[in-house]
Amino acid sequence: MFKNSPKRQPSIDLFSQIGSVQLQNPVMTASGTAGYSSELSSYFNPAQLGAFVTKSLSWFAHLGNQAPRVAPARGAMLNSVGLQGPGLQYWMEKELPKLIKTKSKIVVSIWGFKVQDYLKAAEILADAPKEIVAIEVNVSCPNVEDRRKMFGHSATATAEVVQAVKDCKRPIWVKMSPNVTNLVDIASSAISNGAQALVLVNTLMGMGISTQNASYTLGAGGGGLSGPALNGVALRSVYECYEAFPDIPLVGVGGISRGSHAIEMIMAGASAIQVGTASFVNPRACLVVLDEIRQWCEQNQVKKIKELIGVAHG
Template identity: 45%
Template sequence: MARPAIDLSVRVGPLVLPNPVVAASGTFGHGDEVAALCDPAGLGAVTTKSQAPFPWAGNPAPRLHPSAAGMVNAVGLQGPGVDVWLAEDLPPLVARGARVIASVWGFTTDDYVGAAAAVAAAPGVVAVEVNLSCPNLAHGDLVAHDPGATASTVRAVVDATGSVPVLAKLSPNATDVVAVAEAAVGAGAVGLTCVNTVRAFLVDAETRTPALGAGNGGLSGPAVKPIALRVVHDVTRALPGVPVIGTGGVSTGVDAVEMLLAGAVAVGVGTATFRDPRATLRVRDELAAWCGRHGIDRVADLSGALREEPR
């Protein structure tokens, strides 16, 4: 008798996703640019580029630079502002069947609230993600380091989004990321995305200048996977039952398995999409194949199933 299909569905708090692979914010286009190459309906969800209530030009070029096992970006949250994004970018993505987690950012709590209230009312938005950090903005990362600022920002967003669930995106640069996670959940976040990029700096030896226009940037890709795994493991052990989307350096199905075993319920894929626009779907298929080879019927059974003793 044929083996029943593997159940790839997962729960992220109140959200039920058909599979655990989520396109990470800022790496899947603003609208349907990547979706034209990679069917977003086949993903668990698509987290869209963080939007503020105002247009923002981002950082000076160059904004991306390769690095060993990853890249450093200093895009600086360029965006058209939430009203333009809602009118022009979101509808074609939703029309392709994407379940959209809409990411928002701002300089002030009012900025976050303005963007969050607007996106939460839009058709196709299944959750709002609060980007608490931006390591490559000059004043960035402030909220993400501070449990008090995290709590007040998240609480204000939760109050503004009605029944639409709110996720908080944490920074690996926080000294005590568990304290920030506890603050976010205590303020009403139904889940967490761990992690954003790792603060970084690159030098161009020939020109003796910083390699990126903004100077500092954020490291992502395989180089950050051990850091992301550490945060996911620490946060999920400290906050059992709180759903975490494990993000950072996932580019294969086995990477996804590792993230789930460390405690995540779903997996974000970001930088891998720059090498292969269909990386998210490939990770999903490799994950399913891994489950098949290992006799796993429900991918959700992998979450937190790490044997804590080393071999």
């Protein structure tokens, strides 16, 4: 369908529309893999991206899990950071100003242990500066009011969380867990309760075993699996959600490290993509993906990236 051509085109329209949020290009950082503000700023200016997505923040400070927090896995990475963070108020005072200076569009990821925690986070963010263009709701967190079952594994709990954040005065993006057999039902519940976009997907539940220690490789035991091995799962999640909700913007994330991976995700139905684990290999991975998207479009004579959204659906 798309032929390689050596001809160069003068400019390619990379604009990406995620509900009411307009991004200059479809590449974002993935939550938890690029820090809170300036951690990667010696490698690139986040203003070059569509948006910078923060590590998930709660209204309270949280210590996170014991080390080791990351470990290699076959074709993947395992992590169990345990949502360590300084709390939203601290972040807004100390970190947000640095990010605003870069002139990036900012997406704040939030999390909580209870529905009430999400509500408190939304209240704090309601008065935040306009540079925060959207709130990404991380529902891959243990719900302490329901036997630590992840919010994102239940359509009801997901609905409660999305309702709780509705007064944040920002578009709400919900980041879905892939560890479910009823993704479309849970996504439907997020949408009907106010999600403007879906971010697909968070990590898969995984584990590594060290033969030397006869024990698990991560300090917390289990953790989240990310990187290349997650890519097919993310692609399928995007594909299925696009089939079910063709008018809802989708953000694809999982195992993207090259421009061609991003194009595949867009063809499956994503309007934008995020780069996570690849940034641990190359801190400039987001820019590599962005440059290669541009090159791919030039080579294939694609004038607008939007033209590619969902084309794999025929």
